[in-house]
Structure formats: structure tokens, C-alpha cells
Amino acid sequence: MSFIVIENVTKTYQPNGAASRATVLGGVSTEIEEGEFVALMGPSGSGKTTLLTIIGAMSQPTEGRVVIDEVDVYDLSEERRADFRREYLGFVFQQHHLLPYLTALENVMLPLVITKLNAKEKRVKAQLALERMGLGDKFDRLPNQLSGGEQGRVAIARALVNEPPLLLADEPTGNLDSKTGDEIIGVLRALNEQGQTILMVTHNPEAAGATHRVLEIQDGVLLSESAASGCREAQSLMEEVCAD
Amino acid sequence: MRLIDIVIGGLRRRKGRMAFIVIGLAVGVGTVVALRSLTATMEQEIGAQLDQYGANIVIVPKASSQELSYGGITLSAATFDLRQLKDEDVSRIKTIKYANRLSLIAPKLLGAVEVDGQKFLLSGAQLDQEVRMKQWWQVVGRVPDKADELLVGYEAAQKLGVIETAKSVGHESMLHSDHASVRQPELKLLRTELTLGGEPFRVAGVIQQTGAQDDQMIFAGLPTAQRVLRKPGELSLIEVSALCQGCPIDDIVAQLSAALPEAKVSALQQAVRARLQTVERLSRFSTALSVVMLLIGFVIVFITMMNSVVERTREVGVLRALGFRKSHIVRIFMIEASLISLLGGLLGWAVGALSGVLSAPWFTETGAVVKPSLALALAALAAAVLVGVASSLYPAIKAAKLDPTEALRYY
Numbered sequence: 001m002s003f004i005v006i007e008n009v010t011k012t013y014q015p016n017g018a019a020s021r022a023t024v025l026g027g028v029s030t031e032i033e034e035g036e037f038v039a040l041m042g043p044s045g046s047g048k049t050t051l052l053t054i055i056g057a058m059s060q061p062t063e064g065r066v067v068i069d070e071v072d073v074y075d076l077s078e079e080r081r082a083d084f085r086r087e088y089l090g091f092v093f094q095q096h097h098l099l100p101y102l103t104a105l106e107n108v109m110l111p112l113v114i115t116k117l118n119a120k121e122k123r124v125k126a127q128l129a130l131e132r133m134g135l136g137d138k139f140d141r142l143p144n145q146l147s148g149g150e151q152g153r154v155a156i157a158r159a160l161v162n163e164p165p166l167l168l169a170d171e172p173t174g175n176l177d178s179k180t181g182d183e184i185i186g187v188l189r190a191l192n193e194q195g196q197t198i199l200m201v202t203h204n205p206e207a208a209g210a211t212h213r214v215l216e217i218q219d220g221v222l223l224s225e226s227a228a229s230g231c232r233e234a235q236s237l238m239e240e241v242c243a244d
Numbered sequence: 245m246r247l248i249d250i251v252i253g254g255l256r257r258r259k260g261r262m263a264f265i266v267i268g269l270a271v272g273v274g275t276v277v278a279l280r281s282l283t284a285t286m287e288q289e290i291g292a293q294l295d296q297y298g299a300n301i302v303i304v305p306k307a308s309s310q311e312l313s314y315g316g317i318t319l320s321a322a323t324f325d326l327r328q329l330k331d332e333d334v335s336r337i338k339t340i341k342y343a344n345r346l347s348l349i350a351p352k353l354l355g356a357v358e359v360d361g362q363k364f365l366l367s368g369a370q371l372d373q374e375v376r377m378k379q380w381w382q383v384v385g386r387v388p389d390k391a392d393e394l395l396v397g398y399e400a401a402q403k404l405g406v407i408e409t410a411k412s413v414g415h416e417s418m419l420h421s422d423h424a425s426v427r428q429p430e431l432k433l434l435r436t437e438l439t440l441g442g443e444p445f446r447v448a449g450v451i452q453q454t455g456a457q458d459d460q461m462i463f464a465g466l467p468t469a470q471r472v473l474r475k476p477g478e479l480s481l482i483e484v485s486a487l488c489q490g491c492p493i494d495d496i497v498a499q500l501s502a503a504l505p506e507a508k509v510s511a512l513q514q515a516v517r518a519r520l521q522t523v524e525r526l527s528r529f530s531t532a533l534s535v536v537m538l539l540i541g542f543v544i545v546f547i548t549m550m551n552s553v554v555e556r557t558r559e560v561g562v563l564r565a566l567g568f569r570k571s572h573i574v575r576i577f578m579i580e581a582s583l584i585s586l587l588g589g590l591l592g593w594a595v596g597a598l599s600g601v602l603s604a605p606w607f608t609e610t611g612a613v614v615k616p617s618l619a620l621a622l623a624a625l626a627a628a629v630l631v632g633v634a635s636s637l638y639p640a641i642k643a644a645k646l647d648p649t650e651a652l653r654y655y
Contacts, residue, residue, distance in 0.1 A: 053649040058565060079569045086567020097562045101257035102250070109245045111566045122245060158566070 001070060002031035003197060004055065004166065009064035011050055011220075024050045026220040027064065032199060034165070037192040039208040040201045042217035048201050049170060051217065055199065056089055056168050057081045069165060086111055090159030090167045094174040096151045098143040098158075104130060104150075105139040108158045115162075129157040133187065149180040156187055160196075167191070169200040173207050185210050247572065251580045254559075258552070262584055265548050265632075269588025270595060272541030273628050276534040277596025280623075281614050282607050283530040285600075289612040301484040301497060303337075305329055306508045329479035333504055337484065340499040342492065348377060348485035353466060355473035355480075357440050364400055365461045366440070368469020371395060377485070378458070384431040385449030388465065393448040394438060395463040401450045406435050440464075441472040482507075538627060541588075542635045549581065549639035557646055564648035577640030578633060585632020586625065593624040 011025040024047045032038055042048045053059040055066055057073045058081075066073045068088060076084055085091075098107045108126040117125070130139060133153040143151055152172060159167055169188065173181030185207050192198050200211065208214050216223040255262050305328055334351050337343070353368040375387050388395055401407045408431075436447045445464075453459060470476050486496045493511050500509040553560075560573055597616040604614040 056565070058648040079571065082564065082567050082569040082572075084567075085565065089567075091565045093562070093565075097558065099250075099253070099559060099562070101253040106245055106249070106253065110250070110563070113245050113247060113250065114568055114572055119245070162567075 001067075003034040003036075003069060004032040004199075005065075005067040006030050006032075006051075006055065007065050007067070009051065009054055009061045009066065011047070011054065011059075012062045024220055025054070025061070028217070028220070028222055029064075030215060030222060032197065034197055035192070035195050036213065037189070037198045037211045038200070039211040039214045040199060040217060041203060041205075041208055041214055043203070046217045047220040048217050052168060052170055052199070052201050056091065057085050086114070086162060088164050088166060090162065090164040092152075092155050092159045092167065092169040092172050094171040096143075096155035098151055098154055100143050103140045103142055104135060104146065104154045104157075107143070107154055108161050110158060111162050126157075126161055129161040130154070132160070133157045147180070148176050149183045152176065152180065152184045153187060156184070156191075160191070165197060167196055167198045169198065169202075171201055171203070173202065173204050178206075181207065247576055248579050248583075251576055251583065254556075255580065255583065261548060261552060265545055265584050266588040266591060268544035268548070269541050269585055269628050269632060270592035272537040272544075272631070273589050273592025273624050274594075274596035274599065275537045276627065277593050277620060277624050278600040278603070279530040279533055279596075280620055281597060281600035281616065282604065283527055284617075284620075285604060285608060285612050285614045286526060289608050300493070301486055301500065301509060301511050303329065303333075303482040303484065303500065303504060303507050303509050304480070306506055328475075329482060329504075329507060331477045331479065333479065333507070334482065336503050337482065337500060340496070340503050342486070342496050342499055345492075345496060346484055346486050348373065348483070350374065350377065350483040350485075351466060351479045351481075352483065353469045353473060353475060353478060353480050355469065355475065357462065357472060359404060359438055359440055359462070362403060365457075366469055366473065367461050367463050368466040368473070369463065370466060371463060374463065377483075380454060381458070382452040383449040384452060385433055385447070388448040388463075390446075390448075391465060391468050392443070392445050393464075394440075394445045395449050395451060396438075396447055397451055397459045397461045397463075398453040399459040400462055401447075404435070404438065406433060406438075406447050407431050407450055408434065441474075443472065538631050541628075541631045545581070545585065545632050545635040546639065549577070549636045550642070553577070553639045553643040553646075556643070560643050560646045561648050564646070570644035573644040573646075574640045577636055577643055581632045581636030581640070582629055585628045588632065589625040589628025592628060593621050596624070597621070 007029050009025055009028045010023070012021040012023045014021050028047075028051060040048045040051065050059065054061050055068075057066070057068075057076075060074055065075075071084065071088070073081065073084060098104075099110070102110070105123070105126050108129050109122050112122040112125060115122070127136075127139065130136060133156060135150060135153055135157065138146060138150060138154075141150075143154070146154065156167075156172075159169075167188075172184050172188065176184065181204065188198055188200065189210050198211075200207070202208055329351075331351070334349055337346070337349055350369060350373055355366055355368075356363050357366040358364075371387050372389075375381055375383065383395065396404065396406055398407075402409050431450060431452070433447060433450065438445045438447060440462075451458060451463075464472070470478065484496075484500070486493060497509050497511050501507075563573065563576075564570075597620075600614045601616065604612065608614075
């Protein structure tokens with residue numbers, strides 16, 4: 001069994017005043033292996049973020065199931081699913097979403113707040129995660145005292161501090177300049193090389209080019225359900241950016 | 245790092261909002277504290293005044309009130325073989341369960357005496373106590389403290405030539421409460437030697453005109469009166485002052501009746517009730533106002549917390565995505581509410597206690613001092629936290645129910 005199994009995931013909702021339900025995801029099935037770096041691409045409104053939240057144990061699909069490491073995520077109660085997110089998943093958000101009133105170190109410690117670790121263990125773990133991101137000298141900076149790239153790396157450190165088997169990234173380069181975007185993609189790639197499984201939503205072909213595989217989604221269905229090389233996949237989308 | 249560290253970090257960031265709630269709660273709590281401490285002091289003051297203003301329970305021999313009236317002619321029951329009140333009855337009063345609520349026990353003996361061929365009513369009592377009870381008395385000279393000394397009422401004193409007969413003094417009737425504002429003529433004692441029942445006495449003092457029966461009376465110490473009237477150990481009546489705040493007058497009367505089965509115990513209900521009602525009305529008013537103030541506090545905290553929840557939708561979403569349970573989110577908001585309202589309660593108590601102390605002169609008559617009480621401080625803190633927590637409960641639950649995917653939406 002693959003590390004992540006997504007089986008016929010459907011999401012519909014009832015728009016206000018509409019007679020019939022609108023379909024966001026129309027039966028998505030795919031699998032992701034441990035150690036893979038997968039990009040999820042698609043135009044705005046294609047359902048890629050919805051799919052990410054469903055894989056991320058945050059939004060119950062209307063139909064279908066998500067199995068991560070042999071755990072059927074939506075069989076869990078809501079509170080247990082919160083625990084699952086803490087133990088299995090790391091999130092990197094588009095705008096990083098660091099809490100502005102906490103220092104870099106405190107932001108990284110956030111997922112540890114509700115664990116049973118003692119104060120020192122929490123601190124050491126968070127320090128290690130930040131050092132791994134090359135921010136060993138910025139522990140006590142507030143987010144607004146950090147550059148965009150540094151904020152992104154703090155967000156990644158926060159996502160990884162619990163050592164989750166799966167890292168989910170939602171447009172991590174979304175509103176960064178290209179140099180900073182490259183910096184973040186470089187970090188993710190390095191992590192993947194160390195064995196981290198990563199699923200990244202992006203509409204940046206260059207970012208997608210760094211992955212093993214691209215899942216392309218349009219109108220709630222996967223267009224190309226498997227591809228040997230993300231680079232080739234991206235190439236077909238936008239020839240000129242995939243130089244190497 | 246713990247949940248509370250997240251809360252404190254957040255509060256530091258949103259100082260303005262926090263200050264708004266703190267001030268809102270502080271105003272509410274402060275008003276309540278100021279009101280409560282003022283009314284408590286006013287109650288005490290009124291209670292103290294009532295205690296001083298005399299007895300409100302009168303104990304008389306049972307038969308003496310069994311007067312038979314027929315066609316306007318009153319037949320005294322004096323012919324019955326009465327069981328008189330005795331000195332020992334005073335100590336029996338002190339054995340009742342509520343004895344500690346009795347602020348004053350004043351035994352008295354009344355009887356007619358002849359002085360210079362004129363009849364006067366002699367009252368034997370503990371004179372120092374009597375003067376304390378009858379605050380409107382103004383004694384010229386001094387209060388007798390020896391067995392052979394007398395205190396004489398204004399009119400009696402005139403009749404006996406103890407003082408000059410009034411020429412200019414009109415018959416202004418004296419009101420107890422504003423005795424200070426009525427002009428009193430200077431009195432000089434012209435005569436200090438009186439003979440009662442063949443014994444020589446000295447006049448120690450004269451009571452300024454009171455407009456009451458006291459003006460026609462002569463007062464002496466109780467043992468003296470018992471000797472002069474030849475009624476050793478006997479009492480005509482015992483006055484008991486039991487008017488303290490919340491005193492169970494009815495129970496006290498019942499207990500006194502049980503202790504003195506042969507006596508008639510009656511509470512001066514009307515006066516007592518009217519005065520107590522005033523105090524109670526005041527206290528009810530302050531309670532009602534307190535409830536309103538706390539309700540306003542509740543609304544302020546509620547609205548502010550609801551806004552805070554909306555503002556922090558993203559933040560809650562992030563925490564939920566990071567694996568915080570709903571219960572963690574509720575706890576974060578409740579810790580925040582408790583901290584803020586504790587601060588508001590503390591500030592409110594300080595402001596309220598201070599303004600209570602400072603404004604006391606405007607509200608009290610006798611210059612009673614408002615003392616900040618620990619019980620009130622604790623109650624204020626408890627009320628603030630209760631209001632803060634209760635009003636934040638719904639916003640906190642609402643925050644916990646936010647969709648974690650909010651964190652992934654872009655605005």
C-alpha cells in the first residue's frame with residue numbers, strides 16, 4: 001500500500017440559493033509514495049487547494065477516502081484528526097502565517113505547545129529546526145524583523161518541528177519575489193533529498209519543475225494522473241522555464 | 245512555551261483592545277464596588293444611629309397593660325396582684341440566644357415623688373446610658389455620677405426654681421435631628437439643693453428643653469430611685485435596643501417573651517420597620533444598579549471578544565491546522581478572558597474603593613469612614629472573572645468551531 005492513498009475523493013457544496021450542488025472535486029484518485037516530492041498544479045478554482053485541505057485532514061470530503069500511513073483520516077473524530085495533523089502533517093502556508101507577536105523560536109514551538117514535552121525539550125527541538133533552516137542566529141526576531149525568505153524558512157521550520165512524515169505546502173512561493181521563491185524551493189528540495197515526503201500546491205511551473213511528479217488538476221479532476229518526471233510534465237506546460 | 249504564553253503574546257500585540265475590555269470591566273466593577281462600600285457604610289451608619297436613638301423593644305409587666313376601658317374611663321389594673329419586673333430579669337435577658345445582638349439593655353423604674361409640695365415623675369435609670377440613647381438631650385451642667393445627684397427636666401427645673409423661668413423662650417418644639425440648629429438660651433443653675441422623700445439631693449445638671457415628656461421629669465440613678473420610691477429591686481420597664489442591621493427583631497421578641505413569661509415584650513415595630521425599609525431600599529437600589537453595571541460589562545466583553553474572534557479567524561485556522569484541538573482554542577480564549585477580567589476586576593476594585601473612600605463625605609452624615617473590605621475585593625474579582633469568562637464562553641466556542649481551512653484561504 002502506498003504511503004498516501006486518495007480514493008475517489010469528491011467534494012460538493014450547496015451554493016446559496018442554488019438548486020443543485022456545485023462540484024469542486026469530482027472523484028480524485030491517486031497515490032503518493034514515501035519520499036516523493038509531488039506538485040499539484042492547476043488554474044485558480046480548479047480545486048487544488050480543496051484537495052490539499054482534504055489530504056491535510058482539515059476538510060471532510062463528500063465522498064471517498066484519504067489513507068495516510070494506513071490511517072483512514074476521516075474515520076477519526078474531529079479532535080483526533082487535530083491530533084493526527086499534529087503528529088503526521090506539517091503545513092507551510094502561502095503567506096507563512098507566522099503569529100506576528102511571537103518570536104521566530106516561539107512560532108516554531110507552536111505545534112509543540114500542546115505536546116507533553118517539557119519546556120526545555122520544546123525549546124531544543126525548535127532551536128534544532130531553526131538551525132536546520134539556517135536561522136540559528138535569528139531565534140528572537142519577530143516576523144516583521146525577518147526577510148520574506150527568512151519568514152518562509154521559519155514557517156518550514158514550524159511545519160517540520162514535529163518531524164511529520166508528510167509536509168504539505170500551499171503555494172509556498174506564492175507571493176514571494178523569484179529569488180526568495182527559489183530559496184524556498186531550494187530548501188524544500190534539500191529536505192526531500194533527506195527523505196521528506198512533500199506535496200506542494202503551486203501554479204509556478206519553475207517550482208513544479210523541482211519536483212518528481214506533477215499532478216495537474218482542472219475543474220476538479222486530475223488530468224494526468226501519473227508522470228515519471230515532474231520536469232517533463234512542467235515542460236509540456238511551459239517549455240521555456242525548464243531549462244535544465 | 246504554554247498556551248498562556250500564546251495568550252500573553254497576543255495580548256501584548258493587541259494592547260488597545262485589551263485596554264478597552266479592562267477599562268469597560270473596571271468601570272462596571274468600580275461602580276459596583278463604590279456603591280456597595282458606600283451603601284454598606286450608610287447602612288452601618290444608619291444602624292449605628294438607630295442603635296443610639298434608643299430602644300426599640302420595651303418590656304413591661306404583663307398585667308400593667310391589661311387596662312380595662314369603659315366609656316372613656318380607664319380602670320387601671322393596678323389592683324391585680326402583679327408580678328413586678330425585678331433586677332434579676334435583666335440578667336435573664338442576657339441569657340437569650342440572640343443576646344449578643346442586643347446593643348443596650350436599659351432597666352427603668354418610674355414613680356411619683358413630691359418635691360416642694362409638687363408632684364413629679366421620677367425616672368430611675370443608668371443615666372450615662374440614658375444620655376447615650378437620647379442623643380437629642382443637651383445637658384447643662386453634667387450627668388450625675390453619684391448616688392445623691394439628680395438630672396432635672398427643663399420644665400421641672402423651672403417649677404423648682406433650679407433655673408430661671410423662661411421669658412423669651414418660646415415653645416418651640418424640638419426636632420431631634422436638628423437640635424443643633426435651634427438656639428438654646430444660656431442656662432444657669434440657680435439652685436442645686438432638692439429634697440426627695442426626705443433625702444437631700446444635689447442637682448448635677450438640667451436637660452435643655454426637648455418638647456417631650458422628659459421636660460417634666462426628674463432623673464436619678466436606678467438604685468437611688470428604687471430607694472426613694474421604696475421599691476427595692478423593682479423595675480417598671482426594661483428598654484432593649486436590638487436594632488442592628490438585619491437583626492431578627494421578631495425572633496428576639498419571641499426569645500425575650502420566652503425568657504420572661506410574665507412580662508409583655510413589644511417591639512416598636514413601626515419605627516423600626518420604617519427605618520429598616522429605608523436601608524433596605526437603598527441596598528436594593530444599589531444591588532439593582534450593580535446588576536445593570538455587570539450586565540453592561542458582560543455586553544462590552546462579549547462584543548469585544550466576538551470582534552476578536554472574527555479578527556483572529558486566520559490565526560485560529562493556523563493553530564487548528566498545526567494540530568490544536570477545538571478544546572485548545574476554547575482554552576486559549578478563556579485564559580485570555582480570565583487574565584483580562586482579573587486585571588479589570590483589580591483595577592475596578594482599586595478605583596471603586598478609592599472613589600468610595602473619597603466620596604464618603606458626600607453620602608454620610610456623621611463622617612463615617614468607608615473602609616475597603618477584603619470580602620468586597622474578593623467579590624469584585626470574582627464578579628469580574630465570572631462576567632469575563634461567562635461572556636467569553638460563546639465567542640470562544642465560536643472560535644473553536646471555525647473552519648481550519650480558513651487558514652488556507654487568501655484575502
